[in-house]
Ligand SMILES: Cc1cc2nc3c(=O)[nH]c(=O)nc-3n(C[C@H](O)[C@H](O)[C@H](O)COP(=O)(O)OP(=O)(O)OC[C@H]3O[C@@H](n4cnc5c(N)ncnc54)[C@H](O)[C@@H]3O)c2cc1C
Ligand SMILES: Cc1cc2nc3c(=O)[nH]c(=O)nc-3n(C[C@H](O)[C@H](O)[C@H](O)COP(=O)(O)O)c2cc1C
């Protein structure tokens with residue numbers, strides 16, 4: 001059995017699965033049930049001066065019959081009095097000493113305000129602090145949340161204040177609503193952060209009601225942009241996690257967040273450098289029980305591939321993240337169809353013909369009666385782009401096969417510097433075919 | 436046996452007894468798993484007598500965690516593989532699926548369960564470990580679904596378990612009774628082996644009540660679980676029953692399942708008396724063996740049949756015939772069966788046939804009369820419930836194990 005114990009910036013938990021700060025971590029009752037279900041840690045719903053929420057707060061993107069592929073909210077930080085939050089935080093720590101309890105904080109940008117909330121939170125027993133520099137709606141209009149996280153100087157300054165009094169690890173939770181998150185991450189490092197949590201939610205409008213012309217989610221016919229999350233944002237989050245985890249000037253442990261719903265998602269975040277992972281939307285969709293397969297699936301998979309601890313897995317994919325200019329231009333692929341699996345839907349044909357490189361030939365009924373396959377790859381025209389294999393509805397039917405061309409690797413960087421030679425490749429863009 | 440149907444060509448027999456519900460491809464399994472809504476407090480789980488956490492095991496198929504999926508199934512139901520093949524899911528989990536209410540095809544739970552348990556069986560995965568020995572010993576009489584399910588939990592809690600089995604192979608009716616096109620003996624034995632691999636001592640060829648007394652077991656062991664199933668089918672109680680060619684459905688099926696297909700004698704014209712699930716299994720398998728005509732003879736009407744609707748449909752698709760409102764009065768023939776005299780609303784008739792299969796319902800085992808209640812004695816499965824399904828036997832075997840555990844001071848199990 002793989003050892004799933006995690007340590008993120010000195011915050012230890014029995015497994016890497018933490019609830020992200022949000023509705024699931026609002027109360028003692030929820031966090032206690034989550035820990036009973038097997039969650040390793042939780043980041044308490046952001047506390048600060050209690051706010052007042054609007055009614056109608058969430059929106060969803062449904063795709064092909066699947067609900068909540070993307071999710072958004074226009075909810076603010078906690079609406080519960082600070083005293084209630086502190087009391088329940090202390091109770092959770094008393095009843096679940098082995099689970100990680102991190103508390104998310106957001107107050108106005110005043111040194112005393114930060115000092116006070118940090119001290120009170122540590123007095124309540126929090127194992128760590130997470131500074132919410134990411135909330136993109138509402139709070140940012142009041143100069144907090146992403147209004148801080150979008151400006152490197154503010155980020156560093158507030159971290160400095162917090163570190164003047166904090167004795168427990170401090171994570172800075174970053175907003176993805178910036179041009180390059182590594183700048184903010186470096187500022188967090190300079191400010192003294194012990195680790196980073198990312199991503200928070202992405203600016204979004206979920207849709208428009210075409211009867212009332214109200215943007216969604218609507219509050220009496222109006223809306224404001226909200227924070228986008230859920231499965232749809234995972235690729236964005238993976239990129240940002242890898243960008244900060246792989247940046248030498250950042251050099252901080254990372255808690256990965258954004259669209260995690262299965263153990264595979266979690267494994268990918270960890271492979272790109274995360275030390276723990278946080279989940280919000282998937283729990284809002286299916287409940288705390290999903291942690292069972294998160295842990296069971298990750299552990300079974302690690303056993304299968306021979307990884308004993310999370311340290312063995314963490315960052316395993318990072319060295320493979322590089323810049324475009326380093327990629328090998330002489331690595332050539334061609335699509336290959338497994339005709340035992342082909343169901344002749346011809347989706348690959350139309351995708352390649354109209355959307356890519358006209359490298360799939362289609363045979364008419366007469367040819368097929370004569371024994372030809374419905375579709376056939378024109379190898380000389382194929383640029384190995386993947387499109388056909390991506391749209392093919394049958395797993396493993398279209399494989400991308402490497403064609404050895406004997407040429408040594410050459411990157412764009414080398415090539416433009418006059419080093420190396422390009423192997424011959426299809427000249428599809430010079431060819432016009434009619435009929 | 437010249438008057439019997441000549442055996443069909445081997446290839447045709449093989450086809451006739453091939454899996455009636457072939458396994459899903461990995462693609463299809465994942466696509467089907469993604470259809471599951473992952474209901475909370477799911478009705479499918481409630482409908483299953485062993486309460487397998489169906490959404491959990493399906494979700495694990497979707498995430499590619501097949502080992503974990505099989506564990507969820509076999510933890511709740513050690514017979515989870517045979518159940519996947521043979522459960523009447525239309526009236527259990529799949530019948531309860533919420534999608535039925537939306538007029539959408541319910542999730543194919545049986546085949547998904549098969550997919551996950553195939554993975555475990557094919558790899559002989561050790562999903563469970565025996566518990567630390569607790570010094571207590573339990574005897575289990577009968578290695579059928581009830582006895583095996585009882586054995587699995589007891590081993591996991593650290594009991595030393597000895598199973599006494601009259602036949603020379605374990606599995607009970609899973610090995611000798613389930614329609615061949617649903618499950619073959621080798622599969623039933625592989626499933627039984629997973630349980631035995633937990634360190635169960637199996638003694639075959641031991642008939643309790645003949646070779647060793649139940650009283651002795653009750654003295655020597657800390658507890659005894661009895662899961663002996665039921666005996667042969669009720670007699671017809673009509674003249675001619677002793678003629679050659681009148682056979683019990685169970686021995687007909689058991690013979691078919693333990694010999695090459697071509698070696699099981701089957702008439703050219705077969706009359707099966709009864710209209711329960713066993714009767715259906717007998718008539719379809721007679722037909723698939725090569726009977727020219729195979730027919731259910733039943734004294735009541737279509738609506739009164741005790742078999743499941745889908746089993747009836749299967750027999751009709753197989754080309755079996757049905758004579759309703761026909762009460763058998765006499766088996767005709769000299770030494771061998773030549774016909775069956777029945778009384779119908781239109782008068783007495785003779786149905787020409789050369790084989791009569793008795794399928795009027797199993798009777799309690801004559802040779803094994805369960806003693807009066809005894810504090811160390813627990814019973815479950817067909818012998819306790821009067822004859823139900825594999826899944827009920829599994830549930831009762833587990834319940835028996837939990838009761839034994841409680842009695843012997845091992846918590847609530
Ligand atoms: C023809 C037929 C088809 C069926 N098809 C299905 C189906 O498709 N799906 C389904 O779910 N259920 C089906 N069933 C029902 C199912 O097989 C039973 O409910 C289930 O096998 C009961 O399990 P059990 O352990 O109680 O008994 P059994 O399976 O009968 O096992 C009892 C075991 O005890 C042994 N035994 C008996 N007496 C003694 C003794 N004195 N000493 C030692 N050992 C002894 C027997 O040899 C046997 O191995 C079918 C039943 C029949 C008869
Ligand atoms: C309804 C809702 C409320 C949230 N509230 C907070 C919050 O108070 N503080 C915070 O740091 N992040 C908050 N988040 C962001 C989440 O913690 C998380 O960063 C984001 O949802 C991405 O993860 P996910 O895709 O697993 O949901 C909230 C998210 C949602 C959906």
Ligand code: SF4
Pocket residue numbers: none
């Ligand atoms: S989820 Fe709960 S709080 Fe939200 S609208 Fe529904 S009932 Fe109300």
